[in-house]
Amino acid sequence: MNEKLFLRDPQESVLGRKILHHGLIIINKLGFEQFTFKKLAEEIETTEAGIYRYFENKHRLLVYYVNWYWSYTEYKLSFLLNNIDDPEKKIKLIIRTLVMPPAGKSVISDAISEMEAYQLVRWEASKSYLTRNVADYNKSKLFKPYKDLCVVIADTMLEYNSRYKYSHSLASTLMEMSHAQMFFMENLPTLSDSQKADPTKLIAYLDHLIFSALDH
């Protein structure tokens, strides 16, 4: 985790881990705009000032969660792809890993629940970069996990077809759409081809989209 994201490392103390754990749940419950440090402080029975000792503001906390999610996804993928040679299989695994909700209880961090992080990404992730601070944040490497995973995926696409010219754009399209299309299915179904959140249908669409592009 990039140290510029926090003032004191939240994973290193009981209070810090409480902040991480309940902050994520409350953001998911209320939405990022309605979330405040005051509400979080009340929930975990500390004070606003207590939270400000860990995070400069709520936007940095959001970026923390989003980064955690993408780092964790890259970590998961590095295992899954480890002893697979066939790039087609690799890409299919990537798509499924991006789309599928994390299964059950494979807890990697005490504080942060994968399932909650997965939901947060669907609703709030783009707010992490859609800010006038993008340039500064980017200079401080605060989007590194997202960009790293994008490069991993782009490289896998090039393994499959080394002559494909738009691997990075296709990789970021995949990363964005694996969550946005799920959001559409759930909330604005006219924008998708399914009336309910259906990961299987989304995987079929993305498989078709990505391999058509790479095969063309």
Added chain:
Amino acid sequence: MNEKLFLRDPQESVLGRKILHHGLIIINKLGFEQFTFKKLAEEIETTEAGIYRYFENKHRLLVYYVNWYWSYTEYKLSFLLNNIDDPEKKIKLIIRTLVMPPAGKSVISDAISEMEAYQLVRWEASKSYLTRNVADYNKSKLFKPYKDLCVVIADTMLEYNSRYKYSHSLASTLMEMSHAQMFFMENLPTLSDSQKADPTKLIAYLDHLIFSALDH
């Protein structure tokens, strides 16, 4: 324009049009989070209360602009596609219309500048639906212009290939990515394959992506 978006129609008065005109410019300058009705009121020499008589809150104003942009884009496309029969040509025109910054001065509204609306969409459009109010907003038809354009595009795709199964998802992917990829080129170039904002390169990518999918 959906009447539920405003309390008093801003196009019908001098003050209303001033709000629309300068509101858009200030949002683009400061970013939506930093934008307030107070700042807008100072700019146009009225009071906060004056603006609240037109819009319930700043989020409704944002949705107003986004809707204006998508309605206007559908209107532009209805002309462009009017006497073209070849669906391939139609899709290419759609892609170019979505990607290219609006040319010069073809002003359709005194109050709202197309160029400013185009910029707003790149930075702020997804914040219009990434809110806990999506369901309510959607019930009130507040996303109709976006959804209508999506259906127009999806139908054109089906004209090109009636057997394609994911026309709505592909259309919304196109609508989202025509702006998101431009944002990436400008701000997070690692996520794209270009170091600067290059509409031509983006068009090439989207042409390839969409036609590969439809041809496959």
Added chain:
DNA sequence: TCTTTTATGATAGTTTTACTTTTATTTTTA
């Protein structure tokens, strides 16, 4: 034309958000 409605301007006030500061108390570590 006179009256009534409607829009705007001016002013003030409330609650919540997003912080900062200070001091006392506890916990950790050297």
Added chain:
DNA sequence: TAAAAATAAAAGTAAAACTATCATAAAAGA
């Protein structure tokens, strides 16, 4: 066991996000 570090408690500030009131000006209707 003393010093350092982290937390709790309390208070305060500036700005954001509204709401309310009243006077005046402009437009519209009878």
